[in-house]
Amino acid sequence: MLKLMNTALGNKVKVIVLTRPATDYKDQQSIEETLSMLQIDGIKVIYKSNIHQKFVIFDQKIVWYGSINLLSFGRAQESIMRLENLNIANELIRTIGK
Secondary structure, three states: OHHHHHHHHHOOOOOEEEEOOHHHOOOHHHHHHHHHHHHHOOOEEEEOOOOOOOEEEEOOOEEEEEOOOOOOOOOOOOOEEEEEOHHHHHHHHHHHHO
16 A cells, blocks of 8 residues: 555645554554654554544545455455545545544
8 A cells, every 4th residue: 555655645646544543553563663654655644543434535525435444454354335425525534523
């Protein structure tokens, strides 16, 4: 994912990752290193505890939403769906601010 994010950054696309703080994970050191790598590359990282939603929003209208951890390895039984809907994207963006 980092390679794809760096390509986006190179194209002047704003990339924001919302995740739980490293203290919320068991392997804190590994998480801290990964999040630091994102920030060094110019990706904005926002921390929020007690979140479980997994989604990506592109161009404030294309939403990928599901059970797949988008920045890690998934399992065969996980799923994700793609929606193109400005209202759904805006609602998810609003949930980030809460």
